[in-house]
Amino acid sequence: MLLGTTILAGVPAVAFAQNVAPAATPAVAAPAAPEPVGETIQTIQVVGAERLEPQTVLSYIQLRVGQAYTKAAADAALKDLYATELFADAQITNEGGTVTITVKENPVVNRIILEGNKRIKDDKILPEIKVAPRQIFTRSKIRADVARIIELYKRQGRYAATVEPKMVMLDQNRVDIVFEITEGDKSKVRQINILGNEQFSDGELRAQMVTKQARFSRLFSSNTTYDPDRMAFDQQKMRQFYLTQGYADFRVVSAVAELTPDKKDFIITYVVEEGKRYKFGDVKVESQLRDFDGDKLAKTLAIHKGDWYNAKLVEDTIDGLNDTAGAFGYAFADVRPQYDRDKDNLTMGLTFVIQEAPRVYVERIDINGNTLTQDKVVRREFRIAEGDAFNSLQVKRSTNRIKSLGYFQEKFEVEQKPGSADDRIVLEANVEEKPTGQLQLSAGFSSLERFIFQASIQQRNFRGRGQTVGLSGSYSSYSKSVEANFVEPYLFNKNVSLGVDVYRRDYNSFNLVDSNRNTNYQQSTTGFQVRAGVPLTEYLTAIARYTLNYDDVSVDKATYYSNRVDPNVYQCDPLYAGLYLCDALGKRLSSIVGGSIIYDTLDNRIRATRGVTAAINLDIAGLGGDVKYARLRANAAKYWPLGKGFIFSLSGEGGIIKGWGGNDVRLTDRFYLGEPQIRGFGIRGVGPRIVRQYFTVDADGNKTNSTKNDDALGGNYYYMSRAELEIPLGSGAREMGLRPSIFVDAGAVWGVKKPETTDCSAGCTLSTATDKTYFTETFLGDSWNPRVAIGFGVNWNSPFGPFRIDISKVLLKEEGDDTKTFTFNVGTQF
Numbered sequence: 001m002l003l004g005t006t007i008l009a010g011v012p013a014v015a016f017a018q019n020v021a022p023a024a025t026p027a028v029a030a031p032a033a034p035e036p037v038g039e040t041i042q043t044i045q046v047v048g049a050e051r052l053e054p055q056t057v058l059s060y061i062q063l064r065v066g067q068a069y070t071k072a073a074a075d076a077a078l079k080d081l082y083a084t085e086l087f088a089d090a091q092i093t094n095e096g097g098t099v100t101i102t103v104k105e106n107p108v109v110n111r112i113i114l115e116g117n118k119r120i121k122d123d124k125i126l127p128e129i130k131v132a133p134r135q136i137f138t139r140s141k142i143r144a145d146v147a148r149i150i151e152l153y154k155r156q157g158r159y160a161a162t163v164e165p166k167m168v169m170l171d172q173n174r175v176d177i178v179f180e181i182t183e184g185d186k187s188k189v190r191q192i193n194i195l196g197n198e199q200f201s202d203g204e205l206r207a208q209m210v211t212k213q214a215r216f217s218r219l220f221s222s223n224t225t226y227d228p229d230r231m232a233f234d235q236q237k238m239r240q241f242y243l244t245q246g247y248a249d250f251r252v253v254s255a256v257a258e259l260t261p262d263k264k265d266f267i268i269t270y271v272v273e274e275g276k277r278y279k280f281g282d283v284k285v286e287s288q289l290r291d292f293d294g295d296k297l298a299k300t301l302a303i304h305k306g307d308w309y310n311a312k313l314v315e316d317t318i319d320g321l322n323d324t325a326g327a328f329g330y331a332f333a334d335v336r337p338q339y340d341r342d343k344d345n346l347t348m349g350l351t352f353v354i355q356e357a358p359r360v361y362v363e364r365i366d367i368n369g370n371t372l373t374q375d376k377v378v379r380r381e382f383r384i385a386e387g388d389a390f391n392s393l394q395v396k397r398s399t400n401r402i403k404s405l406g407y408f409q410e411k412f413e414v415e416q417k418p419g420s421a422d423d424r425i426v427l428e429a430n431v432e433e434k435p436t437g438q439l440q441l442s443a444g445f446s447s448l449e450r451f452i453f454q455a456s457i458q459q460r461n462f463r464g465r466g467q468t469v470g471l472s473g474s475y476s477s478y479s480k481s482v483e484a485n486f487v488e489p490y491l492f493n494k495n496v497s498l499g500v501d502v503y504r505r506d507y508n509s510f511n512l513v514d515s516n517r518n519t520n521y522q523q524s525t526t527g528f529q530v531r532a533g534v535p536l537t538e539y540l541t542a543i544a545r546y547t548l549n550y551d552d553v554s555v556d557k558a559t560y561y562s563n564r565v566d567p568n569v570y571q572c573d574p575l576y577a578g579l580y581l582c583d584a585l586g587k588r589l590s591s592i593v594g595g596s597i598i599y600d601t602l603d604n605r606i607r608a609t610r611g612v613t614a615a616i617n618l619d620i621a622g623l624g625g626d627v628k629y630a631r632l633r634a635n636a637a638k639y640w641p642l643g644k645g646f647i648f649s650l651s652g653e654g655g656i657i658k659g660w661g662g663n664d665v666r667l668t669d670r671f672y673l674g675e676p677q678i679r680g681f682g683i684r685g686v687g688p689r690i691v692r693q694y695f696t697v698d699a700d701g702n703k704t705n706s707t708k709n710d711d712a713l714g715g716n717y718y719y720m721s722r723a724e725l726e727i728p729l730g731s732g733a734r735e736m737g738l739r740p741s742i743f744v745d746a747g748a749v750w751g752v753k754k755p756e757t758t759d760c761s762a763g764c765t766l767s768t769a770t771d772k773t774y775f776t777e778t779f780l781g782d783s784w785n786p787r788v789a790i791g792f793g794v795n796w797n798s799p800f801g802p803f804r805i806d807i808s809k810v811l812l813k814e815e816g817d818d819t820k821t822f823t824f825n826v827g828t829q830f
Helices: 054-058 071-083 122-128 139-155 202-208 228-244 294-300 311-327 375-379 392-405 579-584 731-736
Strands: 002-007 043-047 087-095 098-105 108-115 162-170 174-182 188-195 251-259 265-273 279-287 335-342 347-354 361-368 414-418 424-430 437-446 450-462 467-476 479-488 497-513 516-535 540-554 561-566 569-572 586-600 611-625 629-643 646-659 689-697 703-712 717-726 738-750 759-765 772-780 787-798 801-812 822-829
Touching (some): 071 087, 071 098, 188 202, 228 265
Parallel strands (some): 108 174, 188 265, 361 424
Antiparallel strands (some): 002 162, 251 265, 437 450, 497 703, 540 586, 646 717, 689 772, 759 772, 787 801
């Protein structure tokens, strides 16, 4: 039964620091009449205790039968009772030696209720609250819980948050505790002031900081909120900046963050002392290792006398010298810089001392943490073996190869530990496995294929042996496929990979009829591919493959067939379908032998930030089967990290296909370009095409019912290239998975023999009837001239799945090319 609601007295209700007076101790009721000092206590009785036994109450105080009763003893007993925090009120009276202790017990907490919290959910706040149901209510515990809740909001930058605790009295001396929370807005950084800087402006120094001033342009940035840890980090960033500019004596004198009276904003003020600017003096290397000549090493350093002092360059030089020593087997080499500061001439002399250390050999390699993955799967990725001389470069390469497996958590390093002797070292691979199986069902919408449905199941570490087994299928308006694959990276424990793919793919090609899609042919491919790969060097791999495809290309006979040539035979009519499409119809067997040479130094094959990849691919069809052609393709890409999260990449590729043995290259085997290879153009929107304009003529001779068909023909040659810069955003945007970029795409496809075109502007009879259809055919786009588009795009790992949007502007194109400004892809997983 609800009896009442009471605001808890003495509990702080404001989020920022407040001084709250402790709850007043209830006054002790004075005896009705003064009692004689020193009167002996005859009996002691407890009144009002409900949950506690009287003996339990008496155990908290020092009053005992037979003692002399005094006011001092009574006051001490009251203090002891209140100190237990079990009682809301207590009184002590004495009448004729009978001492009566009257208590009112604190209520029992029935439940904890949170109100007003939207930014921080209950599951984050409740673990911080120490008062729990069925515990005794005390004001000190409530005050501590309020402080904990306030601290949670401070961590989110909400310094204006308030928490008002209330209790709802229930029957049986129970109480509900209600924390009424007013969250308030995040406390932003209104202004960052810097005092004492003369060489660099406030704006230049603010640009080095993670904390940013709150402005409308940073509406979605989380770096505009106040964070004391971030503020300390900003001081280090500012110091690092000055040290890279030669100011070796720079220091931050003070850093103060002041909260505005409305508790909505902070004003941060830094007082700095820049000091003088130094240049490098004499730079030397002293080596205590017999394999290194200090004078020769000094000549190879990037530091030169007379350059402005740069602390970052000093750190990089130390790392470089350590790596050099490690590459020669000195795992424990220690490079220590000795500084010679000349304050009069403002120079900083440097001597890099390479301490003496023994040449080290790998005693053993330990692999820990792998419960599913077999040891050999990890061990075979090491580029260094037990008993070899230590080589730091090979250890780093081993680390990258193990990371590239994708079986373990990304934060992995091969640890180096001392061995059983000074010249021995133990390498430890402490891995932490992550799930490698994937079951995915997805549905989405693509500007390329409209609605898409996909399902796949894959295990990338099958039975812990590093094998990949997968089964996938997809369905959309223009394509359907089902595919099974298996990859064994180390066949018979040899450094030879084997892969097998079996598939069925149905593709509906389309042309454009007045900008509307219209299916013009269907292609069904059933086949398999077997491939084997052998590493030639650490970064170079050779792959051989064999592919066998059975293709069936067909068209809608009602649309593209006629008996114009022979009234008794319906066949594909070039006047309807085009010469190249009619030649491609039918069932054919393709037997293809191919090979590739691949060079790969990427740090991450999924999302590379540095490195180079290049490949040359050659495929020859005709060793059996019905199709004869030779196809050569090459591609390359390079990635550069530019610092501060910027990643720049250049990529390019090209190819040529030629028929042999008197065979021409079919329409279905040629190269095509457009979306998604070159943004800014439609699907197959670049290159040779036939544009056919249909019309009818009314009784007055006027052309009516005009329509246009646009059929892409593909080409025998192509090239394309791309330059892209990935732009980092603030931590808030990174948490949302936003990765914007700007790009330039260029390319062309050409090399088709000009087909015979038909001019039916005067009317052509396309059937045995007397009706005539009027049209003109134009051959366009067969040019190697580059098509160029620029634009920007955004990748977003949205709650609904991966989303990509691109907005492009075409700078160069040829007549007939199909341009497209806006493209996007979105999907969802469930």
